[in-house]
Amino acid sequence: MATTALRAQVAAKWQESFNRMNKGGSGISGLMTFSRAWEVATEFLRPKDISDPASLRQYNLVDIKNAFAAVNQARRLPVMLEVYMDDIRKHQYLITREVTTYMSHYEQLMDPEIIAKLVLRLVEWYDAWAPIPELGHTIRDAYTLTFQTHLFSILPPSFARGFKALCASTLPSVSTDSVVDARPHMWAAFETLGLFDRYEALIASVVYQHIESHVVKTCAGQWAEPVLPNLRDWMSKKVVKWMFSPYARGAKTMEDAALMLQGPGQRFDFHMSKTLCDLRTREIFSIIIDYPDSMGALQDLKECLQRVDQRAELVRTLRRANEMRLLHPGADTKDILTQYVSTIRCLRVIDPPGVLLFKVADPIRRYLRERPDTIRSIVASLVGDGESGDSLVDENEPIHPLQQPETEDYTDPNWEPEPIDAGPDFRANKPSDVISTLVSIYDSKDLFVKELQVLLAQRLLAVKDGNFEKERRNIEILKIRFGEAALQVCEVMLRDMTDSKRIDQHVQSQHASIMHPTIISRHFWPTLESSSIVMPGQFEKLQAQYAKEFSTFKPDKKLRWLPHLGTVHLELQLEDRKVVADVAPLEAAFIELFSEKNVWSLDNLIPRVGSVDRSSALKALATWLDLGVLKEDTENSFRLLEVAEDPTPGARPAISRPGATNFTKNPYLAAHRACAGIAPVTDDLPPASSIHQQQAEQMRVYWKFIEGMLTNLGSLSLDRIQAMLKLAPGYDRTIDQLASFMEAARREELVMTKDEMWRLNR
Amino acid sequence: MKVTVKHWHAVATWRWDTGTDQQTIDEEGDVCGICRVPYEGCCPSCKMPGDDCPLIWGECSHVFHMHCLLKWIGTAASKQQCPMDRRTWVTAERKVAPTR
Incomplete structure (x- = not known):
């Protein structure tokens, strides 16, 4: 309307x-x-x-x-x-x-x-x-x-995949050098259709993948030289060239282009660093093994880590790798130490303040502390044990005294705060040289000195040609590290060696003897296993004669033989052959007895050489069995083979006493002896008892105290025993050590325990 | 069979001939009555045992590290007496280590 x-x-x-x-x-x-x-x-x-x-x-x-x-x-x-x-x-x-x-x-x-x-x-x-x-x-x-x-x-959806493939096809191929036509009109088309904005992430991911495959392909396992410069070169030559079409289309001048490329270029450069960093992180364990041939890789890693913050990742990976590949019972202590030292050196390159090292080293150090032979291995490498040839210590490294961790010096004008990712226990000025670091695994250096003493004793006693200059040199070097006072004992040991040589020269000039003893100062050597071997026959005469000459030369001194130590060079004149051998004294003693009569039973042999236990007696006899000089006719009855019997080593009669000795049954040792042929090495008799044995030995002294207090006071708790023992002079055991000792005593049925109270078993 | 020993590298320890009985030779060595260090060790002021830190025998049959005893004799409180039996110290010349 x-x-x-x-x-x-x-x-x-x-x-x-x-x-x-x-x-x-x-x-x-x-x-x-x-x-x-x-x-x-x-x-x-x-x-x-x-x-x-x-x-x-x-x-x-x-x-x-x-x-x-x-x-x-x-x-x-x-x-x-x-x-x-x-x-x-x-x-x-x-x-x-x-x-x-x-x-x-x-x-x-x-x-x-x-x-x-x-x-x-x-x-x-x-x-x-x-x-x-x-x-x-x-x-x-x-x-x-x-x-x-x-x-x-x-x-x-399949378009996205196809689009990605298309972008990838425009990139310069990894393998060939030919630069694929970048097809600027195609990129213009992408822009027109708005594909570029929509799929920008996709395009970037194509480039990322391209960079990743290139880095992995060209750099994996290439550790000798830094690869980063080459990669940067590759980026600027290939990738940046490609980037002009997608990322700098509208650019009229080079400056414009550079400006437009800056953003994506930085992202790609970062991605390259990250890829390389990931790769090297994955490879880090092997890189450390290869040190110092992997310096290049370490420098790369250092540079990448500055750009990409993946230090935590590196620590995690390395710790995991160490746990899997290093810190397990199958690894040799020496290998662990070598790897640890390499780790120290490598991580110093990557991270000079040592934060990474601190984090990685901690599990290794804890593990090493638990291993019983760590000290021995460290000391062996300290004195340059010739076993493996390569010493942990760099010959060129200047020798420093052991460094003690100091408290921080805040008056230092160059003082710097701790790095930001340092842990709470981190010490900026930790001992920096390798030996100090190794020694600092343990709280006290006394352990090292003791072990060093044991090792030195073994080596000095094994010296045959009287040339121990190497040992002297080592001790001199170690004196710088550990200090003169700590190694005084070693000094005495070395002087014993020179003195022995001098005395021997004098004695020989008075009365020539084939005996050349090493005369040692008892209190300055590690506790040597005592033995009560009595050398029979001509050996006894030789000993007596030498001792007499010695007393003439030094009227106020006497000799006391340690007959189980040393080596004897023997020549056996048998009916059909001559056997020349270097043997241990016990072995020499046995064969001497066989020159008295041809057949001996084990039970008759043993009393003639004083008291030895059956297994070492059998072991000594086995040497001669291996050399084809003796034969075990029936069980524990040995006969001298004046005429060689079936010279093949395989014919050696097997000793069939179960449990009496497994030495002769050990195929490796048997083969070892067979190979060594005429001069078996007596390497399986450590002349000096190890630290553990020594400690057990010393503990026996305290047993007297314990026995006394348990007799007087009835039953006591472990704490009481420990407290009372502390009154005894020189007692330095922990309560744990005491506990294990008491446990051992209980197994021997000397004491019994009830409600954690100990009392004598009687 | 004839066993010919060509070369014997033996090991021995030395000890002072303090005139103690041969039977006790296996016992732990005697200690100097002054410093309580074994005779075969060295007195607290020495570093090298043996000829560098010899013993001294007294007519009273007591034996000390020479350095320990001389230091003791040097103090006024000693009154030239043996610290063990308070008899006047007379060195048993025969047994002093020849100084070289």
């Missing part, structure tokens, strides 16, 4: 629109012009099927522009835009159809080229439907948005 007012309003509006379109033309001629222009413009904008040549037509651009101008003047552009967008929506099926065809084709062949073709085709569609630029960017933007929205809605 239109009112008059409304009617008048509509009429006014209509008139106004009419006037606008007619533009004051006569009659409706203006309106006619406008409608022609509208038709031309909409016809131009109508989306065409570019695969149908019939629909393609050339337009006169001047006409079109005039038409648009006319529409614009009539302010009908927004309406036209709506119509235009509607048209596009109506024709979208054309594009959908093509995309489907291309993609199904791609899914069959998996060829990224198809994707490239699809993209270029889509650009053709885009260009064909695009409005002329004179219409302004509003319309253009609206068009682009509509087009892209539709496009992204119809692209199947």
